Amino acid sequence: MSNINVIVDTLLKIDGAQAAAVVDSNSGMVLGSGGTGVDLELAAAGNTEVVRAKMKTIKSLGLNDVIEDILITLGKQYHILRPIEKYEGLFIYVVLDKNKANLALARRKVLEVEQALEI
Template sequence: MAMTPKELLNQLMQTEGAMCAALVDYNSGMLLESVGSGMDLELAAAGNTEVVRAKMKTMKSLGMQGTIEDILITLTHQYHIIRPVEKHDGLFIYYVLDRSRANLAMARRKVLEAESQTAI
């Protein structure tokens, strides 16, 4: 059964250590939906849009084939996962976890599973 964006994000928040999650349009940098707290998600959406654009531009410049599956940013106290939505070009999921409580492998799997069930 397909999930709405809000349902997808709420499902991600059930993961141990989850702090916040968002659905972002990387063409505009706009935050489309968000849940959780701990940071300014509108600012994070705009900033991480630049991360996705930079990686896509670099891949194109290098003549690399394929697509981005996910981008992992490891900070001292947090994990940040950026995952483009495969079925909807131009959108990505942004997911922030508390590093001391989260299981990174499980979080990445949750994002993959949730993303595959999303109807936007």
């Protein structure tokens, strides 16, 4: 049973969270989302390219490793992209208000949420 909506609601409870989504990195489609302030369809498509590029680079370098998360720091926001280990091709995307979020706690919570995801 899928709990994507519950996962998105949980992500939105992180201090400073503005928006969150579960994204298919094969297509760039949003599987579930919530929040405001960001066009999540557009952001998901763009960040899919970021995830794909990093995965391609890791493969090209012959690294035997995986992406835990990708952090994009903007002037007013943090964007966390976290590939979902047990569901290859999916990632969690969270937008945080930089002035309200605790980055270390947010990353920890995103990890916990990833581990709870069932599809």
